[in-house]
Amino acid sequence: MKVIPAIDLMGGDVVRLFKGDPTQKTVYSDDPISIAKKWEANGADMLHVVDLDATLSLGDNREIIKKIVNSVSIPVEVAGGLRSESLILEMAAIANRVVIGTLAFKEPELLQKILSTLGHEKMVISVDHKDGYIVTHGWTSLLDVSLIDCMREFLAVGFTEFLLTNVNKDGTLEGPDLEYLESACELNRANVISSGGISGISDITPVKEKNAWGVILGKALYDGKISISESIELS
DSSP, X not given: OEEEEEEEEETXXXXXXXXXXXXXXXXXXXXXXXXXXXXXXXXXXXEEEEEHHXXXXXXXXXXXXXXXXXXXXXXXXXXXXXXXXXXXXXXXXXXXXXXXXXXXXXXXXXHHXXXXXXXXXXXXXXXXXXXXXXXXXXXXXXXXXXXXXXXXXXXXTXXXXXXXXXXXXTTSOXXXXXXXXXXXXXXXXXXXXXXXXXXXXGGHHHHHHTTOSEEEEOHHHHTTXXXXXXXXXXX
16 A cells, blocks of 8 residues: 655645635645655655645646656655646646546546546546545535446546545544445455545554555644654555
8 A cells, every 4th residue: 555645735835724624724834845855755655746726726836846746756646726638738747647636527528538648547536525425626516426436437437546535534633534435445446545534553554454555644644643654564
């Protein structure tokens, strides 16, 4: 299982939000490059870089993201606000993987076109949900679409990589959502990254036991409640 620290960017700072709420923001650093290098030095398998400004249509942190990618040798996946073909291809030319959320649900034909260009290994479908129902547009729009049904549809047309986040768990330190993680990981050919709710080292083994492909470390890592090295030992 891959151990993947998150670097969430807002206004050029490294931040964490509580349940995706930009009004409940904690700033951890004004130097994202040093944070990226720190997590790499600590043994991270990959970095998960999220442009929260782009997600919330408040601007973007593209230049910082490019600097992060160029400053480390481990893979970087980029998420947040990738809602046009041109932007997705631009980020895909820089990063190892791109995470696509809103566009995946709003423009399926365009998504298939991009898949034919990039291939499934470079594209991660972000299946953000609130207790089993998909949310889009920075978690502000709830769709009447079930998580597992939509994952089956994506798998049927060639996608294999997924980022699974229960919004009600994100940034809460309440423990991961194991119920939906188990259901998602049971789907044939689905490689699922578990995101949200990790509170400490005791949460790593249960996530691995559900056969997650990777786990995102966020608030618990920044608050010193878990380390990359001890997570790797259990992964």
